[in-house]
Every structure is written in C-alpha cells, then in structure tokens.
Amino acid sequence: MRRIVMFNRVSADGCFSAADGGLDWVVPEPALDREAARSLGDADAILFGRRTYEMFESFWPRALDGDSPDAEDPHAPGRRSPELHAMAKWIDDVEKVVFSRTRKEVAWSNSRLLHGIDPAEIEAMKAGPGKDMMIFGSGSVVSELTRHGLIDEYQLVVSPVLLGSGRTLLTEPPAGRELVLAEAKSYPSGNVMLRYLRPE
Amino acid sequence: MRRIVMFNRVSADGCFSAADGGLDWVVPEPALDREAARSLGDADAILFGRRTYEMFESFWPRALDGDSPDAEDPHAPGRRSPELHAMAKWIDDVEKVVFSRTRKEVAWSNSRLLHGIDPAEIEAMKAGPGKDMMIFGSGSVVSELTRHGLIDEYQLVVSPVLLGSGRTLLTEPPAGRELVLAEAKSYPSGNVMLRYLRPE
Numbered sequence: 421m422r423r424i425v426m427f428n429r430v431s432a433d434g435c436f437s438a439a440d441g442g443l444d445w446v447v448p449e450p451a452l453d454r455e456a457a458r459s460l461g462d463a464d465a466i467l468f469g470r471r472t473y474e475m476f477e478s479f480w481p482r483a484l485d486g487d488s489p490d491a492e493d494p495h496a497p498g499r500r501s502p503e504l505h506a507m508a509k510w511i512d513d514v515e516k517v518v519f520s521r522t523r524k525e526v527a528w529s530n531s532r533l534l535h536g537i538d539p540a541e542i543e544a545m546k547a548g549p550g551k552d553m554m555i556f557g558s559g560s561v562v563s564e565l566t567r568h569g570l571i572d573e574y575q576l577v578v579s580p581v582l583l584g585s586g587r588t589l590l591t592e593p594p595a596g597r598e599l600v601l602a603e604a605k606s607y608p609s610g611n612v613m614l615r616y617l618r619p620e
Numbered sequence: 621m622r623r624i625v626m627f628n629r630v631s632a633d634g635c636f637s638a639a640d641g642g643l644d645w646v647v648p649e650p651a652l653d654r655e656a657a658r659s660l661g662d663a664d665a666i667l668f669g670r671r672t673y674e675m676f677e678s679f680w681p682r683a684l685d686g687d688s689p690d691a692e693d694p695h696a697p698g699r700r701s702p703e704l705h706a707m708a709k710w711i712d713d714v715e716k717v718v719f720s721r722t723r724k725e726v727a728w729s730n731s732r733l734l735h736g737i738d739p740a741e742i743e744a745m746k747a748g749p750g751k752d753m754m755i756f757g758s759g760s761v762v763s764e765l766t767r768h769g770l771i772d773e774y775q776l777v778v779s780p781v782l783l784g785s786g787r788t789l790l791t792e793p794p795a796g797r798e799l800v801l802a803e804a805k806s807y808p809s810g811n812v813m814l815r816y817l818r819p820e
Contacts, residue, residue: 430634432774432776432799432814432816433634433788433789433790433794434630434631434633434634434635434636434788434789435634435788436634445797563784566782566784567784574632576632578814580798580799580800580801580816581797581798581799582766582790582794582796582797582799583790583794583797584763584766584767584790584791584792584793584794585788585790585791585792585793586788588633588634588635588785588786588788589633589634590633590782590783590784590785591784591785592784592785593784593785594782594783594784596782597645597781597782597783598780598781599632599780599781599782599810600780600810601780601806601810601811601812604804604805604806604812605804606801606804610799610800610801611801612801612804612812612814614632614778614812616632616780
C-alpha cells in the first residue's frame, strides 16, 4: 500500500505559514537536507495544492539547470549543492498531482491536474502500484486529506523561531485526533524533526 | 536575576488551545508530572492571566485538601498522588500575580492583582530578590511579555494529537524571532518537551 507522507516546516509557536506567506523565517539545516535527499527514493509522487505547485514550478526547473544561480547551495553561494541537484532531478522525474479548481492545465513534466479531492480516488491511488506520495506545503490539501484520515505520516520540522502570527497547519477537523510519535530528533541548528504516524 | 519561564501544552498541529477552550485533548504523562514536581523549588512565583487564575483557583485549593476527590491522581483514581499534592502545596505557597483589567480583588492566599502589564514593573520584579517566575496557560500574558522580550524560557509540551482548529500561542509579534533550542525530549506517551531559551 502506498503511503501519503507530509513534510512541513512550522515555527515553535505553532505557525505553518507566516502572516505574509513568506518562508524567510525557516532556519536552514544542511543535515536535514542531506537526509531528505537520501530518502527521496522512497517516494515517486508529490501531491500539490495550486499555490505550492506554482512556487515549485517557478524554482525547481531552474535549479535543475547547472548553470543557473538557483542551482547553487543556498547555504554556500557559489557552490553547487549535490543535494539540491538531486532534489531538483527527483522533483522533475516524479508524478506531480495538482489539486486546483482554477487551473485549466499544467505544463510541467509528469504533472497531472485534478479539480478536487475525491477520497475514493485517493484511496485508489494508494492501492495502486508505486512508492510513497509526498506533500510539501499545500496546507489546503493537508487539511482536506487529514479530514478524511488519508495522511499516513506527518513530518513536522519545528524551527526555533517565534512568528507571533500566521496560520496553523489545519483548517478543518481531523478524522481522528490521535497520532503516534515515531521520532523526535534535534539538529545543530535548533530545528527539531517531529515524525508522527496515523494509528493503525 | 530572576527568570520568567513559560510552560504550556500544544498540539502537534500547533494549537495552544482548542476551539472550545477545553483541555481534554492533552495527553497525560506521569514522567513529566514527576519532573515538574521535582523542579518546583526553582521558582517561587506564578504570573497569571485572569482566566487561568480562575481555573487554578477553582481546582488547586481543593486538591490540597487530602480528603477531596481532586487530590486523587488523575491517572490512577483512588490513589493520592504525591506529585499532585506537592504541586498543590507549592501553588498555594508561592506568590501569585494576576493581570486583570476586570477583577476588583483576589482572595486566594499570596495573590496580588495588577491591572495591566507594565514592562518596567516586570523588569523590576526580575531584578528583585527571589527565584524564577512561572507562567502556565495565560496566553494573553505570554503574548504581551513576549512582545517585550521578557520571557526567558519557553517550555512547550507537544501532545501527539491533531486539533484541526484552535488558537496559536501568540497573538502579537515577538520582540525577537530567534530562540535557542535547549532540549528536545520525548516521553513514552508520545509527548515531546521542547525547551527554548531567549538568546542572550
């Protein structure tokens, strides 16, 4: 059975996104980037909300181009990061499913547009062939899938910052409240990865 | 210098309080209660918002009474919990400072009423004699003290639950965004204690 795995950054005071929608508050952590690059092989699809898809679409194809400044390691300008390139290549290759009521089409390679979230359709995707499916950002998709109990793992990276205002991760009641803590791991940057599983 | 230490429970999806204000979502953890009981001696005052003060006022004096059902260990009904009794005794003994615009007086032993938060007054309290000052709950007090950079340590216990809706910890921009992670510790119940310090 394919699993749906969500990965998101949150602030210590519980915000999933800042009031201005920006991500400049995220505290970088090279060790996390390396671990993420190593685990990419476990998944072969990404589920997107429209906004996150468009953000990814504007960044990652250029990061794949070795001559682009976007291919530089954001933590070490001028250096080409192997993790960044591996991530860009993986994102380009995998199936990208975009949930949007307003987009008419999607042009990025291996992208597919769905006009809404149909739980039965998601269940069928999970029962079909393939590896895990990832979600990055995409708060509305996370909320709606959680309402139907369809997310199997929540990976929350807590940055050591206070935002004071912003949105929480979910906007709808979850199918079930309880989670099972699988891991709590801290990093030199002060980031903490909290990994939760949906109970069986 | 006395420090101000905040202790609060939050959900995995970043809520400090549920939409209904209730606390039935908090996952209990006896090991945390024992550690809290052991560290009570480091503090000799509590800063309160009105609502949390009134909640404490309605519960803890009765828990101090050994014959009251409230003195029973909530995790083992019928058993008198030494941690609960130590906590009740400590709360009764320490100075309780209540910030409220509407209360006219406070009758609970060692309580003192202040009609608003004056940063200079808080600074003077910190510079005066005594041990650390704790804050439990009291979201509005946490928010306002954070806006003035007056909280020295944030202890957040993340329960392994999704609430889907609720309030985040802060409602105002903090004096500074950055925190220093001091500890990330997980417990058998799936709770995780995240302890942050304000940068020097």
